[in-house]
Amino acid sequence: MIIVNTIQEIRNYVREQRAQGHTIGFVPSMGYLHEGHQSLLRASKERCQTTVMSIFVNPLQFGPNEDFDRYPRDLERDAKLAEAAGADIIFAPSVDEMYPRGNGQVLTHVDVEEVTLQLCGASRPGHFRGVSTVVSKLFNIVQPDQAFFGMKDAQQVAVLQTMVDDLNIPVEIVPCPIVREPDGLAMSSRNVFLTPEERQQALVLSQALQQAEQLVQAGARDVHQIKEAVRDMIQSQPLADIDYVELLNFRDLSPILSLEQPALLALAVRFGKTRLIDNTVLTID
Amino acid sequence: MIIVNTIQEIRNYVREQRAQGHTIGFVPSMGYLHEGHQSLLRASKERCQTTVMSIFVNPLQFGPNEDFDRYPRDLERDAKLAEAAGADIIFAPSVDEMYPRGNGQVLTHVDVEEVTLQLCGASRPGHFRGVSTVVSKLFNIVQPDQAFFGMKDAQQVAVLQTMVDDLNIPVEIVPCPIVREPDGLAMSSRNVFLTPEERQQALVLSQALQQAEQLVQAGARDVHQIKEAVRDMIQSQPLADIDYVELLNFRDLSPILSLEQPALLALAVRFGKTRLIDNTVLTID
Numbered sequence: 001m002i003i004v005n006t007i008q009e010i011r012n013y014v015r016e017q018r019a020q021g022h023t024i025g026f027v028p029s030m031g032y033l034h035e036g037h038q039s040l041l042r043a044s045k046e047r048c049q050t051t052v053m054s055i056f057v058n059p060l061q062f063g064p065n066e067d068f069d070r071y072p073r074d075l076e077r078d079a080k081l082a083e084a085a086g087a088d089i090i091f092a093p094s095v096d097e098m099y100p101r102g103n104g105q106v107l108t109h110v111d112v113e114e115v116t117l118q119l120c121g122a123s124r125p126g127h128f129r130g131v132s133t134v135v136s137k138l139f140n141i142v143q144p145d146q147a148f149f150g151m152k153d154a155q156q157v158a159v160l161q162t163m164v165d166d167l168n169i170p171v172e173i174v175p176c177p178i179v180r181e182p183d184g185l186a187m188s189s190r191n192v193f194l195t196p197e198e199r200q201q202a203l204v205l206s207q208a209l210q211q212a213e214q215l216v217q218a219g220a221r222d223v224h225q226i227k228e229a230v231r232d233m234i235q236s237q238p239l240a241d242i243d244y245v246e247l248l249n250f251r252d253l254s255p256i257l258s259l260e261q262p263a264l265l266a267l268a269v270r271f272g273k274t275r276l277i278d279n280t281v282l283t284i285d
Numbered sequence: 286m287i288i289v290n291t292i293q294e295i296r297n298y299v300r301e302q303r304a305q306g307h308t309i310g311f312v313p314s315m316g317y318l319h320e321g322h323q324s325l326l327r328a329s330k331e332r333c334q335t336t337v338m339s340i341f342v343n344p345l346q347f348g349p350n351e352d353f354d355r356y357p358r359d360l361e362r363d364a365k366l367a368e369a370a371g372a373d374i375i376f377a378p379s380v381d382e383m384y385p386r387g388n389g390q391v392l393t394h395v396d397v398e399e400v401t402l403q404l405c406g407a408s409r410p411g412h413f414r415g416v417s418t419v420v421s422k423l424f425n426i427v428q429p430d431q432a433f434f435g436m437k438d439a440q441q442v443a444v445l446q447t448m449v450d451d452l453n454i455p456v457e458i459v460p461c462p463i464v465r466e467p468d469g470l471a472m473s474s475r476n477v478f479l480t481p482e483e484r485q486q487a488l489v490l491s492q493a494l495q496q497a498e499q500l501v502q503a504g505a506r507d508v509h510q511i512k513e514a515v516r517d518m519i520q521s522q523p524l525a526d527i528d529y530v531e532l533l534n535f536r537d538l539s540p541i542l543s544l545e546q547p548a549l550l551a552l553a554v555r556f557g558k559t560r561l562i563d564n565t566v567l568t569i570d
Contacts, residue, residue, distance in 0.1 A: 007453065101451075107398045108417070108451035114392050132393070133452075140453040166386075166393035167418075168292060168425040 001083040003075070003090045007141050010091040014052065014142060017088075022049035026144030026171075027087070028135060031055035032072040032189035036179040038085035040148040043176050045086035052142050053087040059095060059104035061130030067273075072192055091142070098137065110136045110167070115158045115253045119266055120277065123243050131156060132163050139171050146172045150179070152186050154264055154279045158253055178278070180206060186278045198271035201237040205269060208233040209280040212265055216282050221259040223247045226282075234269055243268035243275060250281055259284065286368040288360070288375045292426050295376040299337065299427055302373075307334035311429030311456075312372070313420060316340035317357040321464040321472035323370035325433040328461050330371035337427050338372040344380060344389035346415030352558075357477055376427070383422065395421045395452070400443045400538045404551050405562065408528050416441060417448050424456050431457045435464070437471050439549055439564045443538055463563070465491060471563045483556035486522040490554060493518040494565040497550055501567050506544040508532045511567075519554055528553035528560060535566055544569065 004010050014024055025048030027040045037053075044051040055078055062068035075092055082090055095104055109129050115121075116128040139147065149157050157175045164173055179187045184206035185199070194202060208230045220226055227245050234240050248255060250262040259282065266279035289295050299309055310333030312325045322338075329336040340363055347353035360377055367375055380389055394414050400406075401413040424432065434442050442460045449458055464472045469491035470484070479487060493515045505511055512530050519525045533540060535547040544567065551564035 011455075106451045107400065108448045109396050109398075110393065110452070111396055112393045137451075137453045140455060143455070163393045166391045166422075167395070168422045170296075170425060170428070 001079045001087070001090060003079060003092055005091075005093055006097060007093065010052070010089070010141060013089055014050075017050040023146075024048055024142065024144040025051045026138070026142050026147045027051065027053045028138050028147065028149075029053060029055055030057045030071065030189065031078050031092075032074060032192075033078045033081040034179075034187040034189060034191075036150050036152065036187035038081060039179050040150060040176050041082060041085035041087050043174065044146065044148050047174070048144075048146055051086055051088050052091060052144065053082050053089070054091040054093075054138055054142070056091075056093055056098060056134070056138075058098075058130060058134040060099075060106070060134055061127050063124055063126060066124070067190075070193075072189055098134070106133065109133045110163060112159045112162050112166075115155070115162050118248060118253050118255075119155045119244060119246055120153075120268060121155065121159075123268065128156070128159050132159055135160055136163065136167075136169070139169055144171055146174050148174045148176055150177075151175050151281075152178045152188070152277065152279070154250075154266060154281075155253060158251070184210075186276070188276060190274050190276065193274040194271060198239055198274065201239045202269075202271050202276055204234050204237045204240060205267060205276060205278045208267070209265060209278060213280060213282060216259060216284065221284075223256060223258060226259070226265070230265070230267065234267070239271050241270040243270060247282070286364045286372065286375060288364060288377055290376075290378055291382060292378065295337070295374070295426060298374055299335075299429075302335040308431075309333060309427065309429040310336045311423070311427050311432045312336065312338045313423050313432065313434075314338060314340055315342045315356065315474065316363050316377075317359060317474035317477075318363045318366040319464075319472040319474060319476075321435050321437065323366060324464050325435060325461050326367060326370035326372050328459065329431065329433050332459070333429075333431055336371055336373050337376060337429065338367050338374070339376040339378075339423055339427070341376075341378055341383060341419070341423075343383075343415060343419040345384075345391070345419055346412050348409055348411060351409070352475075355478075357474055383419070391418065394418045395448060397444045397447050397451075400440070400447050403533060403538050403540075404440045404529060404531055405438075405553060406440065406444075408553065413441070413444050417444060420445055421448065421452075421454070424454055429456055431459050433459045433461055435462075436460050436566075437463045437473070437562065437564070439535075439551060439566075440538060443536070469495075471561070473561060475559050475561065478559040479556060483524055483559065486524045487554075487556050487561055489519050489522045489525060490552060490561060490563045493552070494550060494563060498565060498567060501544060501569065506569075508541060508543060511544070511550070515550070515552065519552070524556050526555040528555060532567070 025044030110132040250264045310329030395417040535549045546569045
């Protein structure tokens with residue numbers, strides 16, 4: 001596994017691959033890889049001839065009281081998992097390499113409106129500005145043909161698709177399905193923070209989403225009713241502290257009054273210090 | 286002269302040129318070309334094998350009370366002038382082609398801070414956000430190696446250089462010298478709006494800049510004194526209405542107390558409805 005740390009090195013590598021006529025797939029990540037990331041690498045491997053993974057815990061997308069410092073990092077372990085899933089190279093820059101003005105500072109931001117108002121955009125001010133800015137930088141550095149993102153952060157996919165459309169960025173965004181543990185918990189680098197008890201109670205998230213799917217199959221169309229059923233089920237777990245449960249238009253994340261097809265049921269819930277997100281797209285057969 | 290109106294067409298053209306091993310030079314413009322634009326095209330022609338010019342009056346960079354509607358447009362004339370100066374192709378998209386959400390609307394903006402606080406950034410709120418957003422789009426559409434900008438808008442050059450640096454945009458910004466009429470007036474598409482009397486009085490702008498250069502050569506170092514000398518001279522013309530006269534650090538446009546090297550002496554002055562800008566870089570021998 002090749003690991004490079006500088007923009008110049010990854011650009012040289014990509015230029016060589018391009019010169020051989022290779023298409024470039026790209027999986028940006030914050031590292032501490034799990035099956036979800038590996039599924040993105042496999043999707044890239046299937047569609048592109050060269051697969052670049054970036055591993056960069058981006059300070060710009062963390063709020064002042066968030067978990068930037070304690071976010072898990074293990075590049076050696078990541079390199080093995082990335083290689084096993086088909087990555088050709090890892091770009092793992094330092095904060096100073098990405099933000100040479102120092103302290104993670106930039107004077108230029110990429111700002112996406114409207115689709116950032118709801119969900120995590122509402123509870124994490126500045127988060128998506130940090131995401132769209134760093135992804136914009138990474139796209140300019142790697143210049144991939146396709147970039148692969150997990151649907152676990154459905155809002156991130158919507159934000160980046162909007163950014164790519166609006167700025168005519170020549171990269172295709174490829175959303176990939178959520179990968180879950182056998183018991184249903186959505187894979188997340190943050191799952192390692194859960195105590196055994198929190199881990200057990202966190203199963204309620206995927207169960208509540210499943211319950212909502214069943215309600216809709218049984219004919220439920222009322223947005224408020226569906227959200228309340230999800231909230232009730234989550235609140236049955238004493239360690240669960242709901243940040244949001246929302247049901248929105250899937251494409252542009254605008255509010256809906258009754259269930260349209262497709263609609264995004266998304267939630268964020270804290271267990272202790274750990275904030276987990278999960279979602280499902282509700283469709284009417 | 287090839288003129289194309291769609292993003293797909295210009296991308297196809299650039300792809301063909303690249304396949305032939307050509308480097309791509311790019312001159313973005315709002316059209317109504319003059320010698321200044323032609324000098325940019327010649328600079329591109331000298332350094333790159335293919336020269337693309339865009340002509341697009343960008344609604345996003347005009348304020349609500351500015352001259353978007355009356356900005357001069359003449360594509361037929363522009364095509365001749367562009368061809369004469371060495372352009373290979375003109376990309377002249379419609380507003381809807383660039384902003385398909387309608388009404389020049391985008392949800393994504395590229396925002397540059399600090400260097401946009403002074404000068405035109407202060408008197409034209411939102412202007413540089415419109416500039417950096419559209420240039421970012423045009424760079425993503427054309428994907429040039431080098432892009433050529435006139436130093437008449439020195440702040441625009443500073444803003445775009447900051448954007449390119451911060452977002453790792455793989456385009457080299459090439460600043461080119463101001464081109465002047467024989468009597469000293471800086472070339473501008475807006476000069477056509479001047480009445481003969483305004484046109485005559487507008488000569489004071491380049492004269493005031495020259496006077497400042499002479500003051501500095503004679504030993505003046507006090508920023509306030511130099512600015513006041515420029516203001517006094519401009520105000521000697523009854524039709525001149527000063528928007529700003531500023532003397533700033535040339536690179537980052539930060540305020541300076543005494544003359545450093547190099548420093549940007551920049552001014553914006555209205556004559557009737559027409560707002561003109563001009564500047565010079567003051568250096569100490």
